[in-house]
Each structure stands twice: as C-alpha cells, then as structure tokens.
Amino acid sequence: MVFPTKATGLSWTWTVLAGMVTFTPCGAALAGDASHKVAAGRLDAPTLTALIDQAIQARLSSEKVTPAPPADDAEFLRRAYLDITGVIPPADKVAAYLDSKQPDKRARLIDELLASPHYGRHMGDIWQELLLVQRDIFSRGLPAEPLADWFAQGFNSNKPWNQQVADLLTSTGTQQQNGATTLFLALRSRDKLTDTVCRAFLGIQLQCAQCHNHPFTTWKRTDYWGMAAFFAKVDDGAPAKLFKGLTPNVVEASTVRTKRLPDSALKSSPRFLGGQTPTLNSNDPYRPVLAQWLTSEQNPYFAKAMVNRVWAQFFGRGLVNPVDNLRDDNLPSHPELFDALARQFARSSFDVKYLVRAICSTQAYQRSSTATKESAEADVPYVSMTIKVMTPEQLFDSLATVLGPPEHPKKGGGKKAKAPSPVSRAGFVEFFRPGEGADQGAYPAGIPQVLQLMNSEWTAKISAFVNRTVRGDRSPARNNEILFLATLSRRPTAAESRRLEEYFQANSSNPTKAYSDIVWALVNSSEFTLNH
Amino acid sequence: MTNFRMAELSRRDFLRFTAAGAALTSMSGWFDLMAAHAAGSGVKHKSCILLWMEGGPSQKDTFDMKPGTKDAGEFQAIPTSVPGIQISEHFPKLARHMHHAAILRSMSTPEGAHARAKYYMHSGYREGVGGLTYPSLGAIASAELGREDFPLPNFVSVGKGAYGAGFLGSRHQPLIVTDTNRGVANLAPLDDLQQFGKRLGLLEDLETQFAQAKKAAVVSDHQTTYQRAVTLMRSREARAFDLSQEPAASRAAYGGTKFGDGCLLARRLVEVGIPFVEVFQGGWDTHTNNFPRVKELSREVDPAMSALITDLKDRGLLDSTLVIWMGEFGRHPKITSAKGPAGRQHYPRAWTTILMGGGIKGGQVIGKTDREGLDIVERKISGPDFLATVCQVLGIDYTKQNQTPVGRPIRIVENGAQPVMELFA
Numbered sequence: 010m011v012f013p014t015k016a017t018g019l020s021w022t023w024t025v026l027a028g029m030v031t032f033t034p035c036g037a038a039l040a041g042d043a044s045h046k047v048a049a050g051r052l053d054a055p056t057l058t059a060l061i062d063q064a065i066q067a068r069l070s071s072e073k074v075t076p077a078p079p080a081d082d083a084e085f086l087r088r089a090y091l092d093i094t095g096v097i098p099p100a101d102k103v104a105a106y107l108d109s110k111q112p113d114k115r116a117r118l119i120d121e122l123l124a125s126p127h128y129g130r131h132m133g134d135i136w137q138e139l140l141l142v143q144r145d146i147f148s149r150g151l152p153a154e155p156l157a158d159w160f161a162q163g164f165n166s167n168k169p170w171n172q173q174v175a176d177l178l179t180s181t182g183t184q185q186q187n188g189a190t191t192l193f194l195a196l197r198s199r200d201k202l203t204d205t206v207c208r209a210f211l212g213i214q215l216q217c218a219q220c221h222n223h224p225f226t227t228w229k230r231t232d233y234w235g236m237a238a239f240f241a242k243v244d245d246g247a248p249a250k251l252f253k254g255l256t257p258n259v260v261e262a263s264t265v266r267t268k269r270l271p272d273s274a275l276k277s278s279p280r281f282l283g284g285q286t287p288t289l290n291s292n293d294p295y296r297p298v299l300a301q302w303l304t305s306e307q308n309p310y311f312a313k314a315m316v317n318r319v320w321a322q323f324f325g326r327g328l329v330n331p332v333d334n335l336r337d338d339n340l341p342s343h344p345e346l347f348d349a350l351a352r353q354f355a356r357s358s359f360d361v362k363y364l365v366r367a368i369c370s371t372q373a374y375q376r377s378s379t380a381t382k383e384s385a386e387a388d389v390p391y392v393s394m395t396i397k398v399m400t401p402e403q404l405f406d407s408l409a410t411v412l413g414p415p416e417h418p419k420k421g422g423g424k425k426a427k428a429p430s431p432v433s434r435a436g437f438v439e440f441f442r443p444g445e446g447a448d449q450g451a452y453p454a455g456i457p458q459v460l461q462l463m464n465s466e467w468t469a470k471i472s473a474f475v476n477r478t479v480r481g482d483r484s485p486a487r488n489n490e491i492l493f494l495a496t497l498s499r500r501p502t503a504a505e506s507r508r509l510e511e512y513f514q515a516n517s518s519n520p521t522k523a524y525s526d527i528v529w530a531l532v533n534s535s536e537f538t539l540n541h
Numbered sequence: 542m543t544n545f546r547m548a549e550l551s552r553r554d555f556l557r558f559t560a561a562g563a564a565l566t567s568m569s570g571w572f573d574l575m576a577a578h579a580a581g582s583g584v585k586h587k588s589c590i591l592l593w594m595e596g597g598p599s600q601k602d603t604f605d606m607k608p609g610t611k612d613a614g615e616f617q618a619i620p621t622s623v624p625g626i627q628i629s630e631h632f633p634k635l636a637r638h639m640h641h642a643a644i645l646r647s648m649s650t651p652e653g654a655h656a657r658a659k660y661y662m663h664s665g666y667r668e669g670v671g672g673l674t675y676p677s678l679g680a681i682a683s684a685e686l687g688r689e690d691f692p693l694p695n696f697v698s699v700g701k702g703a704y705g706a707g708f709l710g711s712r713h714q715p716l717i718v719t720d721t722n723r724g725v726a727n728l729a730p731l732d733d734l735q736q737f738g739k740r741l742g743l744l745e746d747l748e749t750q751f752a753q754a755k756k757a758a759v760v761s762d763h764q765t766t767y768q769r770a771v772t773l774m775r776s777r778e779a780r781a782f783d784l785s786q787e788p789a790a791s792r793a794a795y796g797g798t799k800f801g802d803g804c805l806l807a808r809r810l811v812e813v814g815i816p817f818v819e820v821f822q823g824g825w826d827t828h829t830n831n832f833p834r835v836k837e838l839s840r841e842v843d844p845a846m847s848a849l850i851t852d853l854k855d856r857g858l859l860d861s862t863l864v865i866w867m868g869e870f871g872r873h874p875k876i877t878s879a880k881g882p883a884g885r886q887h888y889p890r891a892w893t894t895i896l897m898g899g900g901i902k903g904g905q906v907i908g909k910t911d912r913e914g915l916d917i918v919e920r921k922i923s924g925p926d927f928l929a930t931v932c933q934v935l936g937i938d939y940t941k942q943n944q945t946p947v948g949r950p951i952r953i954v955e956n957g958a959q960p961v962m963e964l965f966a
Contacts (some may be wrong), residue, residue, distance in 0.1 A: 396757045451762070456716060456766065457716055459767055460727035460774070461726070463771075502750075504750075535752070536747065536751045
C-alpha cells in the first residue's frame with residue numbers, strides 16, 4: 010500500500026495533498042505499487058475516491074459530527090440511476106440488482122451506467138438547459154435538442170471536456186450540420202454569450218460588469234467588454250430566417266459585426282479576463298483564440314468550474330455554493346480538496362467519466378439521505394446525502410418508464426373538455442421548468458404542475474400499465490411488490506404491504522382500479538418525484 | 542398502523558366538479574385541514590389588474606396625442622370626461638371614465654429592446670444585474686398581499702406566461718390561464734370524486750412514512766403544494782375561473798374578444814380575493830402598419846377596459862383595485878416608412894402609462910412631453926418610480942428588503958425610487 014489504510018484525519022490528508030503539490034513527474038514518491046497506476050502526476054479513480062472521503066471525514070471529525078449510515082442498496086440503485094443516466098431503473102433491473110450477491114455490485118453498476126447511452130443524454134439535457142437560459146425571444150422556435158444531442162455524443166464517447174468546450178465555442182454551420190451552433194443561434198448578442206460562457210465554463214458571474222464595475226469583485230466594465238469582443242465576428246444569420254423556418258448558418262466572419270450592441274457596450278478589442286491581450290491580426294478568427302485560453306490547463310477557473318458542477322450534480326450542492334459563483338469571498342467547503350480535484354481533472358485530460366466514477370464511488374456519495382438526529386441538527390455538508398429534486402427531463406423519463414409516453418390528445422374530445430396537456434417531452438419540460446436560478450434542493454412545482462401530475466390524461470395510462478404488469482394468478486402481495494419495484498425501485502415494508510393488501514381487499518371488486526389507485530399514489534408521492 | 546378508511550361519499554352525478562360547491566367528506570384527515578378553513582373571508586387587501594400591452598404601444602396614437610404637429614398621425618383626439626384631457630378617438634368608451642384615471646405621460650426608461658424592457662418594467666431591475674432573477678410585480682404582490690392559506694394562487698396570468706417569482710420562490714409563481722374558455726387545466730380529477738378521495742388517502746399514508754424518515758424541507762414543500770392543489774380543486778373560489786358562469790350580455794360588454802374575456806376573468810378573480818391578475822394583449826410592436834394595427838388594438842381595449850372599470854365600480858371594488866395599462870416602452874414620435882407602410886420604432890425615452898382606480902386621485906395628467914413628444918419637459922418618471930408608485934397604491938412597502946436564497950437583501954424597488962405623490966390625496 011502506498012497510502013496508509015487507516016485515516017489519521019487531517020494530517021493524512023495534508024500529507025497526500027502536500028505530496029501532490031510537490032509531485033515529481035515520474036511518480037518517484039509513490040513508486041513501488043503498480044496497482045495504483047499513478048503516472049505523470051495523475052491519480053487513478055479509486056485513489057481520488059479515497060482522497061475525497063478523507064477530506065470530507067476530516068471536517069466531520071473536526072466538527073465532531075457522525076455521518077449518516079450508508080444508503081441501502083435500493084437507495085443507492087435509484088440515486089445512481091437518476092444521477093448518472095437521468096431516469097429511474099426499469100423494473101426488471103431493480104429486483105436483479107437488489108438480489109444480486111456480487112460483492113462489488115455497486116462498482117459494477119457505476120460502470121454499467123457510465124457505459125449506457127442514457128448517460129450522455131442526461132448530461133446533454135443538463136448542459137443544454139444550462140447554456141440556453143438566456144436565449145432571446147427570437148429563438149423561441151429554435152429546438153434545443155440538436156445541442157443536447159451534440160453534447161450527448163461528446164459525453165458518451167467521453168470526449169475530453171476541454172475539447173468539447175473548444176468545439177462548442179468555435180462551432181460553425183447550420184444547426185443540422187452541427188448541433189453545437191445552437192448556442193450562437195439562441196444567444197444572438199455578445200453580451201448574452203459572454204454572460205453564459207463565463208458562468209457556465211468559468212463559474213464566474215460577470216454580468217454585473219456589463220454596465221458598471223462589479224460591486225463585489227475586481228471585474229471591471231473593460232474586462233467584460235474585452236471578453237465580449239471575442240464574439241465580435243460571430244455571424245449567426247438574420248433573425249428573419251428563424252421566423253421563416255429556414256436554417257441560418259453560423260460562421261466566423263472576417264470582420265467585426267457592429268449590430269445588436271446594448272447601450273452599455275464599450276468598444277474594445279479582445280482581451281482575456283485578467284488583462285492579457287492576445288496578439289490578433291484584424292482578419293484572424295477570434296473564437297479559437299478564446300477557446301484555447303478558456304480551456305487551458307493553466308486557466309484556474311476552467312477545471313474548477315466543471316469539477317464544481319459535476320460535484321453539485323451528484324451531491325446536490327457544489328463545493329462552492331452557489332455553483333456558478335467562484336469568487337474570493339465565496340469559499341469552497343473543502344478548499345484543499347477542491348484544488349486537488351481540479352488539478353486531477355485537468356491532468357486526466359479533463360476526463361469526465363473519471364471524475365464521475367471517482368465521485369460516485371465515495372462513501373460520502375453513498376451515504377443515506379435518511380436523517381439521523383445528529384444529521385438533522387448539524388449544518389455540516391455531506392453529513393448525509395442531500396435530497397435533490399428531479400429535473401423536468403428526469404421526471405418525464407421516469408414517468409414514461411412506468412407509464413409509457415403520453416399520447417397526443419384525440420381530436421374532437423370526449424365528454425369532459427380538458428385542457429390540452431403538454432404531451433411532448435419538450436412541452437412537458439417547458440411546463441415543469443423551474444424558475445431561473447432555482448436550486449436543486451427546492452421543490453419547484455406549483456399548483457398547475459401538481460394538478461397535471463394528479464389529473465392529466467397521462468394518468469389515464471396507469472390502468473394500461475397495471476394490466477400489463479399485474480397478473481391475476483399472483484397474490485396481491487406479490488403484485489404490489491412488483492408495482493413498488495417499478496415505481497419506487499424498492500420492495501414495500503411490511504407495514505406498507507399490509508396497508509396495500511387491506512386496500513386491495515376492500516376494493517377487490519375492480520382489481521384494475523384498485524391497483525391503479527395504488528400506482529397513482531406511488532407516482533404522485535414525494536418518494537417518486539424526489540431524488541434521494 | 543393506520544386505520545383503513547372507506548369511501549363514504551354519497552353518489553352524485555356531478556357534471557362539473559366545482560359546480561357541486563358543497564363540502565365533501567374527505568378520505569384523508571390531512572387534506573381536511575386545508576378544506577376546513579372558511580371560504581372567501583373578507584377581502585382586506587387591495588388588488589391589482591395589470592393590462593400588459595406587449596410590444597410597446599404608441600403613446601402618440603393613444604393617450605399622448607399631439608394634434609397639429611409633425612407626424613401627429615392619422616387619428617383624431619377626442620375630449621373625455623375630464624376637461625382638458627384628450628385621448629385617441631378609438632377609445633370612445635374609455636373616454637367617459639377618465640375621471641378615474643391618471644395618465645402618466647412622462648415615463649422614461651433605459652431599455653429599448655423588448656426582452657430587457659419587459660423584464661425591467663415587470664421587476665424594476667435590469668436583467669442579469671447581480672446575477673439574480675428578480676421577482677415580477679405579480680409575485681411581489683402575491684408575497685406582500687396574498688394570504689398564506691388562500692386556496693387560490695395569489696398571482697394569475699391570463700393569456701400568456703408572465704415573468705415569474707424569481708428568487709421569491711415557487712409559492713409566488715403565477716398560475717397561467719392560456720385559454721379563458723378552458724380555465725385552469727386539470728382542475729377536475731379524471732375519475733369521480735370518490736375515486737379521487739380514496740387515492741388521496743393512499744397518498745397520504747405513503748407520504749407520512751417518507752416525510753418522517755427524511756425530515757427535509759423539500760419533502761414538506763411537496764406535500765404543501767399537493768395540499769394547496771387539492772384545496773383549489775375543492776374550493777368554491779375555483780368557480781371564478783369558469784367564464785361560462787357569466788351572462789352572455791356581460792361577455793359581450795367586454796367585447797367578446799380574447800382580451801375582453803381576459804379582463805372579465807380578471808374581474809372575477811379579484812372578486813374572490815386574488816391580489817394580482819395580469820392580462821396579456823399582444824401586437825403593439827408596430828414597426829409597420831402602425832395605424833391600422835393600433836386602431837384595431839385600441840378598439841379591443843376600449844370596451845374591455847371600460848366594462849372592467851364599470852363592473853368594478855358597480856361592485857364597490859374600484860377603490861380597492863388598481864388597474865394598470867402599460868407596455869414595455871412607447872413608440873417613436875416620428876413616423877418611418879423605410880420598411881413598408883407607416884410605422885413607429887421603439888421609444889423608451891418618453892412614453893405613457895395609465896393608472897385607474899385603487900383609490901388614486903383620478904382625472905389628472907402627470908408629466909408632460911414636448912411639442913412633438915420627443916422629450917420630457919416636466920416630471921420624469923423612471924421605471925422604479927413607477928413601481929414604487931404602484932406599491933404605494935397597493936399598500937406595499939416598496940423599501941422593504943427581501944432575502945434571496947443565499948441571504949442577499951434586495952429591496953422590492955431599487956433605492957432612490959420616488960413614488961408619484963400627486964396621485965395620493
């Protein structure tokens with residue numbers, strides 16, 4: 010063993026981190042243990058996992074707080090599925106996993122989920138939502154799926170993150186040719202692009218400095234408009250094309266565009282944040298220069314911003330919180346750990362699956378979200394798992410996993426004139442989208458969304474689901490168990506079983522209705538809609 | 542162990558869920574608590590109806606007429622119930638109500654792009670400043686005027702989605718009614734009430750166990766939202782959303798248009814105590830075809846707004862209901878024909894809004910623009926000034942600070958705002 014097996018708290022962590030800081034390229038300090046595969050300054054995933062747990066435990070110990078116990082298999086299964094692939098596990102996978110006796114089944118599950126195409130789609134959904142928040146009204150009709158699909162491909166093939174971002178920033182072509190250009194077709198002014206790029210990829214809220222020097226940081230108006238100038242040559246085609254359903258072509262023009270500048274704009278040549286001016290000729294393209302600087306291993310914000318986002322995706326809060334606000338006066342909960350993770354992420358060639366694997370393998374990630382008396386009172390991060398709210402995409406996909414996708418309403422409605430439900434995935438997501446700036450820990454749905462979940466046409470499909478799932482030759486207890494596995498990804502407790510049996514017996518004259526009532530309650534429960 | 546509760550509802554054949562009106566025996570005690578509160582206790586707060594004219598209405602062709610000047614346009618100015626005040630000929634009915642109105646002709650704001658200007662006029666803050674999403678006026682009204690246990694949402698948006706609650710949170714998001722004929726979507730359960738009640742009972746049992754185990758705010762938020770939704774389903778007040786309850790003559794008086802129906806719905810909602818209703822009318826962005834379009838839109842607004850004021854007055858609600866007519870900016874005093882039939886471009890430098898009711902001193906014009914309407918010569922009113930004024934009318938302390946989720950204090954209206962004191966006796 011290279012590292013001590015017993016954690017000695019703070020001192021051990023410091024030793025490891027200090028070791029990494031003074032690390033020599035050929036790994037001399039750690040020579041002698043091939044199994045850790047440490048090479049060229051990079052830690053493998055298991056080592057990174059141990060590092061994370063050590064750092065978290067160190068703080069818990071110093072604050073004398075006992076963490077919550079580990080999550081049981083059902084809790085972990087559902088959480089991992091939702092966090093990595095964006096959807097609850099299908100019913101057939103649940104029992105198989107819960108009953109599996111493989112000692113390393115959690116590690117295998119993580120690998121399986123990372124290899125699933127749903128992983129890429131989930132990440133694509135997240136990044137498309139993140140980047141298009143400020144889309145302008147002209148682009149309302151522009152579909153976001155091409156951008157999500159483009160990201161999905163990149164994440165599934167584990168394209169290095171710096172490469173993905175560079176490709177995104179320098180993208181050209183129509184949306185059909187290159188889904189990444191959706192960014193430039195949706196954010197058609199350089200101030201929106203600057204706000205978005207800085208927030209999403211650097212974790213910096215630069216937008217205050219658009220009009221005046223930032224009140225709380227050192228960013229100035231000149232910084233803002235220097236960065237914005239990198240987008241000065243983006244030509245996204247006339248807006249009229251979007252209205253007419255034509256496909257605009259995004260190109261990097263040879264000269265600077267001057268349209269669509271807000272009143273607050275300052276004339277500026279491109280300048281990196283922090284003041285350096287790149288050497289640019291007047292007909293050089295600007296965006297590749299920005300991309301290179303932004304995604305560089307030397308850029309202190311780039312790796313940190315992504316590490317923080319990925320961390321928040323799994324833990325429900327960033328190491329720096331709020332997630333996109335890396336500032337001197339907004340410190341990470343675990344500063345040395347944050348630095349170490351950023352360094353390792355960069356050294357891994359910005360390997361996202363590596364980062365995800367390391368995080369999901371930690372004890373901290375696999376902690377239960379059930380409150381203990383201590384965890385409820387203690388205000389220390391990661392003492393237990395934070396309960397997260399499902400994103401609209403996760404909710405739609407999870408409901409569809411149970412009920413099948415919603416149907417389009419029939420023409421010439423039935424006796425009840427019901428309002429048209431948002432029946433497409435995009436419509437559902439639009440309807441359930443939480444307000445801007447909402448955090449994952451706050452329940453976002455309002456009355457209209459809840460009414461939809463309780464009473465919409467989609468819930469009529471519950472009986473079809475029941476008919477293909479339950480069997481008359483099975484006991485009600487066994488049927489109820491299957492319904493639980495399909496929705497809550499666990500088996501019912503004895504008390505729950507009894508309650509459901511009572512209910513079934515009292516309503517056994519119409520078994521389909523009885524089981525449908527049970528499923529209705531299950532999919533409307535907080536346990537279903539929350540990611541715990 | 543929970544006792545099993547049988548469905549005990551008498552079997553009635555309801556044609557419309559909310560038409561029943563009678564209290565229903567609940568299957569679950571938890572939802573009972575919500576239903577137990579009295580329906581529609583006395584309305585003590587003021588209400589606000591925001592008639593949102595999207596696109597930026599041309600002030601020179603509506604309420605700041607400049608007869609005899611260059612580019613005065615195609616419309617005549619007509620006298621109103623207030624000597625000295627003239628408005629466009631296409632508001633003949635509204636002209637008779639001007640003694641209830643204050644016309645603010647000296648609005649001057651910094652945003653000339655639609656999205657930014659709309660955001661600014663709804664929230665009083667510039668988009669993106671401070672990295673926050675600011676609450677719109679409706680959400681502020683919901684938070685400051687709405688009752689916690691009110692069965693209906695405190696902020697309703699009719700015709701289109703409105704700017705939301707921002708950092709004030711999901712409780713104050715608007716309930717959106719896109720189609721006034723259909724009302725609130727999904728208000729009735731798919732099956733009968735009995736079925737629904739049984740399902741609620743099951744749901745409650747599942748919730749209790751989970752909530753006890755997890756003890757997290759997000760779980761109780763989920764439960765609260767469900768409780769509120771069910772309460773809404775069962776409330777008598779929910780009938781306010783049903784326009785078919787209005788006599789045909791009433792709907793005709795409002796003009797029978799989508800906007801007219803929206804105004805009628807707004808009146809009904811204010812009657813049952815909803816503090817803020819926003820009614821949308823699009824189409825005012827008249828870069829081309831300014832005159833035909835403004836005429837058409839004016840003729841839609843005229844009966845709707847007049848009927849609204851009349852109805853509010855008849856019901857003794859005018860003094861407690863502020864009606865706002867505004868868009869995100871005005872339009873250029875100069876006519877342009879560059880891109881086709883005569884139009885006017887955006888113009889936030891000098892434009893007009895209208896306030897009516899709410900107990901203000903009516904029958905007056907505030908502020909003045911110059912001969913052509915290019916600049917303000919008297920009493921400039923900024924966006925924050927305007928919002929501070931609205932807050933003052935509604936009894937909201939515009940200097941109050943709200944906390945963002947990260948604990949940053951943000952004033953309801955920006956520091957330095959001055960309400961238009963001429964409106965108050």
